[in-house]
Amino acid sequence: MAVQQLSGEELTEKVGAAVSDAVEGPCDGVLWIKSPKIAEVASFLKSDEGLDFNFLNSISAVDYINHFEIVYHLTSLNKMHTAIVKTRLNGREELSLPSVYHLWRGADFQEREIWDLMGIRFDGHPNLKRIMLWEGFEGHPLRKDYL
Amino acid sequence: MPIRTEPMTVNIGPQHPSTHGVFRLRVTFDGEEILEVEPIFGYLHRGTEKLAEERNYTQIVTLTDRLDYVSSMINNQAYCLAVEKLLGVEVPQRAKYLRTLTAELQRVASHLMGIGFFLQDLGTLGTPLMYAFRSRERILDLFEMLCGARITLSYSRPGGVFFDAPDDFWPALDQFLKDFETEYREIEQLILENEIVMIRTRGVSILPLDVAINSSVSGPVLRASGLAWDWRKMDPYDAYDRMEFDVPTATGGDNYDRFWVRIQEIHQSIRIVKQCIEQIEPGVTRADVPLVLRPPVGAEAYGRVEASKGELGFYLVSDGGISPYRMKIRSPSLLNLTVTEHLLVGWKLADMIVTLGSLDINLGEVDR
Numbered sequence: 001m002a003v004q005q006l007s008g009e010e011l012t013e014k015v016g017a018a019v020s021d022a023v024e025g026p027c028d029g030v031l032w033i034k035s036p037k038i039a040e041v042a043s044f045l046k047s048d049e050g051l052d053f054n055f056l057n058s059i060s061a062v063d064y065i066n067h068f069e070i071v072y073h074l075t076s077l078n079k080m081h082t083a084i085v086k087t088r089l090n091g092r093e094e095l096s097l098p099s100v101y102h103l104w105r106g107a108d109f110q111e112r113e114i115w116d117l118m119g120i121r122f123d124g125h126p127n128l129k130r131i132m133l134w135e136g137f138e139g140h141p142l143r144k145d146y147l
Numbered sequence: 148m149p150i151r152t153e154p155m156t157v158n159i160g161p162q163h164p165s166t167h168g169v170f171r172l173r174v175t176f177d178g179e180e181i182l183e184v185e186p187i188f189g190y191l192h193r194g195t196e197k198l199a200e201e202r203n204y205t206q207i208v209t210l211t212d213r214l215d216y217v218s219s220m221i222n223n224q225a226y227c228l229a230v231e232k233l234l235g236v237e238v239p240q241r242a243k244y245l246r247t248l249t250a251e252l253q254r255v256a257s258h259l260m261g262i263g264f265f266l267q268d269l270g271t272l273g274t275p276l277m278y279a280f281r282s283r284e285r286i287l288d289l290f291e292m293l294c295g296a297r298i299t300l301s302y303s304r305p306g307g308v309f310f311d312a313p314d315d316f317w318p319a320l321d322q323f324l325k326d327f328e329t330e331y332r333e334i335e336q337l338i339l340e341n342e343i344v345m346i347r348t349r350g351v352s353i354l355p356l357d358v359a360i361n362s363s364v365s366g367p368v369l370r371a372s373g374l375a376w377d378w379r380k381m382d383p384y385d386a387y388d389r390m391e392f393d394v395p396t397a398t399g400g401d402n403y404d405r406f407w408v409r410i411q412e413i414h415q416s417i418r419i420v421k422q423c424i425e426q427i428e429p430g431v432t433r434a435d436v437p438l439v440l441r442p443p444v445g446a447e448a449y450g451r452v453e454a455s456k457g458e459l460g461f462y463l464v465s466d467g468g469i470s471p472y473r474m475k476i477r478s479p480s481l482l483n484l485t486v487t488e489h490l491l492v493g494w495k496l497a498d499m500i501v502t503l504g505s506l507d508i509n510l511g512e513v514d515r
Contacts, residue, residue, distance in 0.1 A: 003382045056363050057451075060462045060475035071462065073449055073477075077360060077376055084449075106363025108485055117196075132189040132514060142197055 004081045006051075008032075011083055014051070018044050030084040035070070038087050039098035039124070045074065045085070046103050052076045053083065056104035059111065061118040063144045068095060068120060089120065092145075096121035099128075117142035154182055159499070161190050167264065167503070168510025172487075179495045186487045191514035199474040204230050204305055204440040207474070212299035214476065215512040217260050220253035220290070221454045223303035228384055229450025229461035230305040233442040238385070241430040242307035247386040248423040249293065249302060250452070251416040255327075256286040257455035258367075258409045258416075261507035265406055266338060268504035269347055278334045285323050292316045305440060307433030320424065324417065331413065339410065348402035352490040352502040355400060362485040366457025367408045368506060372400035378453040389426065390419045402498075405505040439469050456480050456507060476515055480508040 011031040016023045022037035033041050045053045057073035072085040089095045099122035100107045111122040112131040119140035122128060130137060139146055160171040169190035175183040195214065199207045211226045212219040224246050231238060238246075263279030287297040293316060294302045294309055302309050338344055354364070359372040369376055375394040379387045395411035397404035444467035451460035457479025466472040483506050490502050 054360050057458065058449075058460055058462065058475065058477035060473070062464055062473045062475075073460070073462070077374065080381070104363065105358075105361045106482055106485055108362075109481055130189075132192040134189070141194060147197075 002080075003075070006081050006083045008084075011051075011085075014048070015041055015044060018048070024088070030086050033085060033087045035087045035089050035097040038070075038085075039100055039103070041085070042072070042100045042103050045083070050079070051083075052079050054078065056100070056106045057082075059100075059107060059114065061114045061120055061142075063118065063142070065144055066090070068118065070097065070114070070120070072100075092143075095119065096123050098122070099124040101125050116140070119143060152178070161187075167508060168513075170508070170510050170513070172499070172503075174491075174496075174499070176496065179497075181491050181494055181496070181499060184488050184491045184499075186484050188484075188510065188513050191510050193515065195515045196474050196476060199471055201470060203469045204442075204471065205438055207471070208301045208304060209299065212301055213511060214478070214515060215257075215454065215456060215459075215480065215509045216298060217509060218253050218257040218455045219298060219300045220249045220302060221257075221452060222459065223301060224250050224385070225450055225452040225454065225459045226461050227303040227305050227450075228452060229448050229463050230440065230442075232448035232450050233446050233463050233465055234305070234436070234440060236306050236434050236436055238307050238434055239431045240386075241311070241427060242432045242434075243385040244423050244427040245308050245312065245432060246303055247390065248420055248427070249290070249308075250385075251419045251423070252286050252289060254416045254455045255413050256283045258413050259283045261409050261455070262334075262338070262406065265501070265504040265507070266344070268500045269344065275334065275338055278330070278337065282327055282330050282334075285326070289316065289320060289323060292319060304433065306436035307431075309433075311432045317424070320420075324421065327417065335410065339407075344406075345403065347498075348406065348501060348505070350399070351402045351498050352494055352505070353399065353401045354486055354490060358486065358489055359400070362489070363482045364457070364486055365479050365482065366453070366455070367412065368405055368457065368483050368486075370394065370396045371404040371408045373398045378451055378458055382451070384450075384452060386423065386426075387419075390422050392418050402501055402505040405507075409507070441467060441469060443467065451477070454479055456509060456512065457483060478512045478515060480510075480512040481515075484508060484513060 008030040019041050022041050024032040024034045045051050053074040053076050055075040055077050060071045062069045068089040070087050075082045111125050114120050116130040154175050154177050156175045161169045171187040173185045195210050211222040214222050259279040263276035266275040291297050354372050356372040359369050375396045377394045392415040395408050442465035446465045449462045460477030462475040463471045464473040491499050
């Protein structure tokens with residue numbers, strides 16, 4: 001009864017049918033979502049009976065110089081499957097995407113950490129301030145151009 | 148004449164003996180009762196994720212020791228699993244068993260500390276803590292035989308383990324298991340169903356299961372709320388698919404249950420250690436991997452284990468170089484802290500310290 005990882009193709013099909021204009025192609029084994037739609041898609045992933053992703057494992061941000069990638073690792077504790085959802089943010093300044101705080105409270109510290117260390121804002125997060133570093137710290141040290 | 152009262156905001160920490168490290172809670176009290184609470188951390192932030200981008204894959208093992216410094220063995224294992232996933236390396240059987248065995252010994256050591264400090268926070272003035280440390284010392288001695296270190300072990304390496312166990316390790320382990328049975332029974336007799344412990348912890352700071360899941364809580368804290376979710380069972384790694392063990396759960400989700408689940412898990416860990424000793428066979432302990440590893444360009448992997456505090460995950464992204472392009476650590480202690488507010492508001496100051504102890508956080512891992 002081990003946990004299965006859902007393929008990106010399967011998820012892309014399901015999400016594509018449920019949320020209009022959210023999927024970004026091409027699919028390479030994971031689900032790619034357009035960044036403004038992330039909260040809407042997350043809400044679908046969580047509430048859909050067949051998917052039922054009730055547990056947010058982690059949110060990671062990766063700096064690719066020209067763009068940033070936000071990676072969500074999700075698990076359904078009832079249906080025993082996992083999924084990886086990714087979204088891309090182009091550019092380096094004034095980046096933001098919708099927060100999933102209201103869906104998974106577990107996103108709270110992780111979104112704050114990404115803001116603190118990567119400088120990506122999450123719209124709708126009620127308490128988006130620095131978490132590891134102190135208020136007044138300049139820059140976002142996990143960015144590739146910081147040092 | 149009525150007495151004028153007003154809420155008072157107090158800082159607990161960052162230098163406070165019962166915060167288990169440099170951790171601050173800003174609490175607003177109405178008398179003894181907690182109205183608001185905000186956890187503040189980051190005092191121990193060393194930028195492990197940034198440091199990892201400057202080191203090669205083998206060197207990073209030493210950085211993982213310093214995350215949860217009371218369970219380094221499991222951190223090493225989690226990181227190595229992620230690197231092996233990235234490279235597609237198959238680990239030799241003997242190394243898998245050695246990792247499982249050491250990880251379970253480490254879990255015993257970590258839970259002993261968790262239990263000891265929890266009781267210390269209840270005001271037991273050190274006796275149970277010293278009982279717990281007595282057994283933990285023995286485990287650290289065993290680790291010293293394996294790799295020469297006691298805390299920062301770096302025993303697991305990508306592709307296997309650092310070195311095979313020396314010949315005198317096995318009799319010493321047998322002796323430890325024999326002694327531990329009596330030692331642990333003494334600890335249990337002292338604390339389990341102790342009336343004072345029960346009165347202080349039963350029904351205090353209840354964590355309902357839906358809140359726990361929604362807040363990404365994992366490990367003993369989640370299991371104490373009633374869900375038997377353990378990555379060793381759900382996604383078996385190393386030799387866990389060949390081990391027989393139970394996942395202890397409680398249903399109350401209060402301080403006592405969190406404490407009780409840890410006590411029961413020690414029994415299961417010892418069961419696994421014994422099975423490892425029975426099943427382990429001679430063989431090589433490290434796959435044939437180069438010292439400087441170069442995973443393929445664009446490869447990424449999420450390796451996770453059930454650490455003593457919960458789900459510990461490493462998300463690695465490679466750009467084909469000798470060091471990871473990005474390493475993200477999914478730290479169980481940090482995410483378990485999400486529920487502090489839910490657990491503490493409405494309870495009294497004296498319970499606050501105990502509740503924090505029942506979460507068993509480690510600041511090395513929270514701040515990274």
